[in-house]
Amino acid sequence: MQHDDTPRDPADQIRRRLADFPGPVALADRPDGDWRALWGAESTDGGPHKAHVRYVRETPGARELALSIHTVRPDPVPAPVIGTVESLLTVLLELRRTTGRREPDDVAAAAREEAAAPERPWVVLVDDVEFTGRRKDFPDVSVLEIRWHDGMRILCGGAAEVVDGLRLRAVPGIPADGLG
Numbered sequence: 056m057q058h059d060d061t062p063r064d065p066a067d068q069i070r071r072r073l074a075d076f077p078g079p080v081a082l083a084d085r086p087d088g089d090w091r092a093l094w095g096a097e098s099t100d101g102g103p104h105k106a107h108v109r110y111v112r113e114t115p116g117a118r119e120l121a122l123s124i125h126t127v128r129p130d131p132v133p134a135p136v137i138g139t140v141e142s143l144l145t146v147l148l149e150l151r152r153t154t155g156r157r158e159p160d161d162v163a164a165a166a167r168e169e170a171a172a173p174e175r176p177w178v179v180l181v182d183d184v185e186f187t188g189r190r191k192d193f194p195d196v197s198v199l200e201i202r203w204h205d206g207m208r209i210l211c212g213g214a215a216e217v218v219d220g221l222r223l224r225a226v227p228g229i230p231a232d233g234l235g
Contacts, residue, residue, distance in 0.1 A: 076103040079225035080126045081181060081209045083110060090121055104128060105141060109153075110213075120153040122213035124223070129206025143191055143198045144169045146212040150196045168193065181209070181223040190218070 076096060083090075090110040097104045110122040127141045147169055148162065169191065177190035177199050188201035188209075197219075198212040211221060 076106045076126075076128070078126075078128065078205060078207055079227055080106045080108070081124055081203070081223045081225055082108050083122060083124065084180075084222035084224045120150065120213075122217050122221075123149060123153075123211065125210040126203075127208045127210065129208075141208070141210055143189075143200055143210065146198045146210045147191075147193065147196065150198070150212045179209075179211075179221055179223060182225055 075098075082092070089112050091113060093109045093111060094106070095109070096106045105125050105127045107123065107125040109120055109124075112119045112121050123146060125141055125146065144166055148165055151165070172191040172193060174189050174191055176187055178185050178187050179199070179201055180186075181201070181203070186201045186203060186209075188199050190197060190199040192215060196212055197215040197217075198210070199218060199221075201209045201211075203209050209223065211218065211223075213221075
């Protein structure tokens with residue numbers, strides 16, 4: 056009989072994935088005081104694939120996603136077998152699904168909209184170092200992608216006014232209380 060050491064508690068599973076993530080994780084440098092950080096992680100082929108933090112504003116009876124930041128590892132060789140590839144489109148769909156600002160059910164229509172949206176260069180500071188990436192703006196949200204160090208990427212999305220002033224910082228690990 057093989058021993059399965061996978062934690063049964065979902066929060067413990069996320070903690071393990073975050074602990075196994077191969078490098079620093081990006082988060083907002085100075086998040087709004089009303090935001091609460093909710094951490095998560097995904098694994099692929101038995102190894103960590105991405106770490107993400109979602110900043111939410113909570114009011115009685117409601118939770119609004121204000122900003123989503125994904126730190127994605129470089130693809131190993133051979134490339135992993137995964138269901139989706141992290142992209143501006145996946146961040147756009149996530150924001151629409153969780154904010155309710157627009158209906159995300161028609162993935163093909165969203166893909167056409169993302170492909171047709173003008174792309175522009177965008178500079179984001181990570182630990183006060185400039186990284187140039189690409190940004191796309193939509194009527195409801197803005198999304199951006201930055202090529203970071205060692206082949207890692209950062210994908211972010213939120214309301215345009217949040218993305219406009221976005222500054223990031225890198226942390227080597229996740230705070231013990233960071234799972235919300």
